Amino acid sequence: MSDKKKAIELLRTTYLRGPNIWTYRPAMEVWLDLGELEDHPSHLLPGFNDRLLKLLPALEEHHCGVGERGGFIQRLREGTWAGHILEHCVIELLNRAGMPTGFGQTRSVSQRGVYRMVFRARDEQVGRTALSQGHALLMAAINDEPFDVEAAVAAVREAIDDCYLGPSTACIVAAATERGIPHIRLNDGNLVQLGYGARQRRIWTAETDLTSAIAENIACDKDLTKMLLQACGVPVPEGQIVASAAEAWEAAQDIGLPVVVKPSDGNHGRGVALDLRQQADIEAAFTLADSHGSEVIVERCIPGDEHRLLVVGGQVVAAARGESAWITGDGKSTVVQLIDSQINSDPRRGTTEDHPLNRLSVEEDEVIRLDLQRQGFAPGDVPPAGRRLLVQRNGNVAIDCTDEVHPEVAHVVSLAARAVGLDIAGVDLVCEDVGRPLAEQGGAIVEVNAGPGLLMHLKPAEGTPRPVGQQIVAHLFPEDEDDPHPGRIPIVGVAGSADCTFIARLVARLVHLSGRPTALACADGLFLGHRRTEKAGKQYWDACHRLLMNREAQAAVFENPAALILDNGLPYDRCQVGLVTDLGGHEALAHHDITEADQLYRVLRTQIDVVLSDGVGVLNGNEERVAEMASLCDGEVLFYACEGADGLPACVADHLSQGGRAAVMTGQRVSLRSGSSEQGAIELGQILHRRGQTAGPARLQALLAAVATAWAFGISPELIAAGIETFEQPLA
Numbered sequence: 001m002s003d004k005k006k007a008i009e010l011l012r013t014t015y016l017r018g019p020n021i022w023t024y025r026p027a028m029e030v031w032l033d034l035g036e037l038e039d040h041p042s043h044l045l046p047g048f049n050d051r052l053l054k055l056l057p058a059l060e061e062h063h064c065g066v067g068e069r070g071g072f073i074q075r076l077r078e079g080t081w082a083g084h085i086l087e088h089c090v091i092e093l094l095n096r097a098g099m100p101t102g103f104g105q106t107r108s109v110s111q112r113g114v115y116r117m118v119f120r121a122r123d124e125q126v127g128r129t130a131l132s133q134g135h136a137l138l139m140a141a142i143n144d145e146p147f148d149v150e151a152a153v154a155a156v157r158e159a160i161d162d163c164y165l166g167p168s169t170a171c172i173v174a175a176a177t178e179r180g181i182p183h184i185r186l187n188d189g190n191l192v193q194l195g196y197g198a199r200q201r202r203i204w205t206a207e208t209d210l211t212s213a214i215a216e217n218i219a220c221d222k223d224l225t226k227m228l229l230q231a232c233g234v235p236v237p238e239g240q241i242v243a244s245a246a247e248a249w250e251a252a253q254d255i256g257l258p259v260v261v262k263p264s265d266g267n268h269g270r271g272v273a274l275d276l277r278q279q280a281d282i283e284a285a286f287t288l289a290d291s292h293g294s295e296v297i298v299e300r301c302i303p304g305d306e307h308r309l310l311v312v313g314g315q316v317v318a319a320a321r322g323e324s325a326w327i328t329g330d331g332k333s334t335v336v337q338l339i340d341s342q343i344n345s346d347p348r349r350g351t352t353e354d355h356p357l358n359r360l361s362v363e364e365d366e367v368i369r370l371d372l373q374r375q376g377f378a379p380g381d382v383p384p385a386g387r388r389l390l391v392q393r394n395g396n397v398a399i400d401c402t403d404e405v406h407p408e409v410a411h412v413v414s415l416a417a418r419a420v421g422l423d424i425a426g427v428d429l430v431c432e433d434v435g436r437p438l439a440e441q442g443g444a445i446v447e448v449n450a451g452p453g454l455l456m457h458l459k460p461a462e463g464t465p466r467p468v469g470q471q472i473v474a475h476l477f478p479e480d481e482d483d484p485h486p487g488r489i490p491i492v493g494v495a496g497s498a499d500c501t502f503i504a505r506l507v508a509r510l511v512h513l514s515g516r517p518t519a520l521a522c523a524d525g526l527f528l529g530h531r532r533t534e535k536a537g538k539q540y541w542d543a544c545h546r547l548l549m550n551r552e553a554q555a556a557v558f559e560n561p562a563a564l565i566l567d568n569g570l571p572y573d574r575c576q577v578g579l580v581t582d583l584g585g586h587e588a589l590a591h592h593d594i595t596e597a598d599q600l601y602r603v604l605r606t607q608i609d610v611v612l613s614d615g616v617g618v619l620n621g622n623e624e625r626v627a628e629m630a631s632l633c634d635g636e637v638l639f640y641a642c643e644g645a646d647g648l649p650a651c652v653a654d655h656l657s658q659g660g661r662a663a664v665m666t667g668q669r670v671s672l673r674s675g676s677s678e679q680g681a682i683e684l685g686q687i688l689h690r691r692g693q694t695a696g697p698a699r700l701q702a703l704l705a706a707v708a709t710a711w712a713f714g715i716s717p718e719l720i721a722a723g724i725e726t727f728e729q730p731l732a
Contacts, residue, residue: 005040007139008082009033011114013131015124017541018569019610021602022118023103026569028127029118031109032083037142038113043079045142052076052085052141055149056092064088081106082138083115090119090134097156099126099164109593116593122164129159166190168205168454171469179473181487182573184549194476195487196572197519197553201476206424207451208476215421216450222264222297225420225448232419234412235444239299245283251298252282258301260446261285263293273370274393275301281374288366302444304432308397309405310457310468311417311425313475316410318457318466319434322397325360326390329383335372336362336379339391348461356398356461360391368392398456400463401434408437416445424472426452484614490516491572492557492709495607496581496620499702500559502729503581506706507713508557510723514715519553521571523561528552530728540564544571561585562603566592570606577712578611578633579618580604580626581705601625611635616712620705621652621662630655638662640708642701663708668700670707672717680717682707687725693732703731 011031020027042049053059053073062072072088087104094101103120121127133152140147165173169190173183176194184193186202194201202209207216218224226236238255241264242248252259261282262272271292273285282298289296306322327338339360343349349357362368362379368391372378375389383389409429417425431443438444457466477486492511494504501523508520512529520527521544525535528550534543541564547556548571560570562585583600594600608617608629617633620626621641627649630637639652640663647653652662659675668685671678684703688695695703703724710720724731 004143005037005139006035008037008086008135009035010131010135013128014567015121015127016118016569017124017545018571019573019606020565020569021606022105023120024573024610025103026121027103027118028121028124028131029116030131032086032115032117034082034113034115037082041079041081042076042085047144048142049073049076051144052089052138055137055141055147056089058095059088059092062088062091081115082142083117086134086138087117087119089138090130093130093134093137093152093156094119094126096153097130097160099156099160110595111593123160125163126156126159130156163188165192166205167458169203171454171458172203172206172472173469175467175469175473176477176487178470179477179486180574181473181477184545186549193549194473196491196548197489197556198517198551199487199489199554200549200551201487203472203476205451206426206454206472208423208472210423210476211450212421212423218420219422219425219448219450220265222262222447223295228419229416229445229448232415234416234419235438237299237302237444237446239297241295242286242298243296245286248286248296248298249279249282252276255298255300260299260301261289262297262299263289264295264297265293271367273367276374278374281370284370284373288370299446302430302442302446304430304441304443306397306446307401307429307431307434308452308456309410309413309427309429310452310454310466311414311422311427312468312471313423314414314418315471316405316413317402317471318468319400319402319405320397320456320460320463321399321401321434323399324390325392326388327383329385329387329389331385332382334380334382335377335389338383338389343391356456356459357396396456396461398461400457400460400466402457402464402466404435406435406437409434409443412438413445416448420448422448422450423475424452425449485612488574489553490555490576490713491574492555492577492579492713493560493570493572493575493607493610494522494558494579494581494709495560495562495565495604496579496583497561497585498582499698499705500561500581502699503579503702503706503709504557504559505729506703506724506727507709509727510706510710510715510720511555511557511713513719513723514713516554517552519547519550519556521547521557522559541568541571548572560607562589562594562600563592565603565606566594570610572610574610574612574615575607576612576615577618577709578607578615579705579709580607580629581620581702582623583625598625601629605629605632608632618705618709618712621649621655622701624649624651627651636661636712638708638712640704641665642704661711663704663711665700665704668695670704672707672711682717682721682724684724687721688731690725691731693730695732699732 014029016027064072084106087106091101091104101120106117108115137147191204229236240251242251258275258277260274271289276282308320309316310318327342344359349359413427416427426449428447429445432441454468457468494500504522508518512518525532583597586594586597611617611633613634615635616638618638621639638661641652643666661674664671670682672680
């Protein structure tokens with residue numbers, strides 16, 4: 001194309017980690033300068049729409065603002081700007097990479113040609129990668145240049161694989177989210193905190209903070225595990241520890257052939273050889289097992305298939321069965337070729353977590369090579385036509401059989417988990433039929449595993465997926481009718497600019513006096529109770545988030561200036577009480593394209609948007625625009641206002657007339673009203689007099705806001721008055 005367009009300039013990219021002006025969830029906000037493309041919407045770029053749809057045909061599915069399939073295509077044909085198109089390119093790349101994303105918006109700012117584009121981003125690095133690839137794709141489409149869409153999708157998928165939670169952890173987090181339990185990722189791996197403060201639990205894949213370290217160490221020692229299970233009457237295979245290949249053969253003769261040879265502390269089936277009957281095979285299996293563990297066990301071989309039963313909180317919640325893998329010779333193909341054509345061709349097999357069955361590799365699996373050797377074949381040999389060869393004795397345990405488990409089997413498996421001491425366990429047993437008691441068929445439990453993988457139950461190769469994540473969350477957070485918000489501590493958010501640091505400190509003091517050790521984040525620093533733990537620095541959002549990790553905190557109060565919401569989002573997802581005092585402070589926010597107070601409405605409403613349905617939004621009734629936020633609150637609304645010569649503001653008077661609550665200050669007396677009745681009063685004038693202090697109008701307004709917020713939290717008028725009188729900071 002001769003008229004090549006200059007690339008859209010990405011002015012700045014901000015990852016909004018908490019609820020923000022766009023959405024409740026983390027999002028990526030990008031400021032774009034379209035440059036000359038401001039004068040070239042989509043319908044004025046010859047051939048562009050067709051080129052874009054050829055690269056991303058699934059854009060046909062995007063509803064956009066039209067609200068129906070094909071809506072975005074309609075916008076393209078009518079003419080839309082490049083910032084909006086980039087939004088949809090990024091979303092489609094995320095969709096194709098396996099991280100479905102439906103939210104995006106693009107809005108112009110006051111400077112011509114500059115836009116704010118935002119899209120849902122569960123992870124910052126994934127979002128940045130999708131943005132980079134989407135930007136390159138869009139410019140290629142505009143300038144009629146080649147672009148490798150599959151490589152772009154692969155780059156985003158690689159970022160997801162590098163950054164996102166593993167499937168076991170992700171399913172638990174998703175189940176927690178369904179129940180309204182917040183989560184915090186504590187490292188780059190799979191260590192996740194569910195809940196806030198004192199009510200948190202931690203998981204690491206399928207291990208929890210209830211998982212005993214002693215139990216985990218026992219599970220790693222297969223010989224010790226067998227001893228404990230045997231003491232409880234759980235059937236286990238006879239076996240013994242051996243120190244050499246010769247001892248392995250001697251033990252096998254004592255136990256009786258066939259036998260299993262395996263490492264005492266291995267995992268994932270590594271180094272395990274089954275159904276061994278010959279001396280040479282047993283001695284070779286010893287060498288293999290010895291390379292995978294500290295000691296080697298020789299055990300009686302139990303007839304049947306391997307099963308994995310998942311125990312959560314003492315109950316069997318899922319079960320899966322394995323099966324052997326075979327090939328049949330055709331007289332022309334080698335063993336490796338037959339494995340690829342007859343086994344690995346199964347679409348359920350692969351190397352990623354999307355595949356319930358593993359791809360078999362002779363080169364990488366010593367056990368497969370050993371089994372082939374026992375049958376007289378090497379990987380490069382050509383088996384005769386019709387000759388069947390066993391490739392894997394117990395392949396991936398991925399056939400769901402949960403509904404087949406006999407109650408007696410479930411009891412024995414649960415007993416095994418309890419004997420080891422694990423709250424969550426993967427119990428491996430071998431039997432011919434899991435629907436019959438083990439004693440009837442000579443079945444036995446061969447291992448008890450801590451931190452079991454869940455993928456086989458979430459995505460079985462055959463059968464019904466099981467909601468194991470939900471069952472683990474129910475184990476960590478039992479259902480309780482008296483606890484509507486499991487995992488949550490009550491949070492108070494204070495937003496505005498008028499004396500909010502003072503308000504936050506006083507509210508935290510009052511909450512602490514009510515009997516809850518309270519964490520506080522404000523401009524003065526981070527506090528737990530009376531102790532300041534650190535100063536408030538440039539990384540204020542991170543510091544706020546750390547407070548929610550503190551197990552001592554039974555409640556938390558946060559000062560949330562507008563800049564925090566714009567730069568990062570709120571540090572929590574929902575709150576019990578949200579206060580908005582005013583719409584001041586716009587002068588410092590010009591870099592966010594905020595030039596007047598009224599523009600702060602959209603920013604500070606975020607604090608009211610996140611109030612829980614049984615929480616309270618506290619609003620300044622003397623500020624008309626702040627009072628208008630009442631309609632946005634999911635919970636109760638409580639106004640506070642100073643009564644003037646003309647009486648109360650109309651919104652407050654109407655609210656009281658409808659039975660609502662309000663804290664009304666007349667002179668220096670605060671009346672706590674519910675409808676037409678007074679529920680209590682705070683004599684601020686008397687408190688100030690006893691303290692020898694005099695407060696001006698601004699500080700009295702701040703005291704009123706703090707009183708209203710404490711009352712919304714459920715603190716009694718008497719305790720509020722006592723807390724104000726003993727507050728360590730000056731009230732003046």
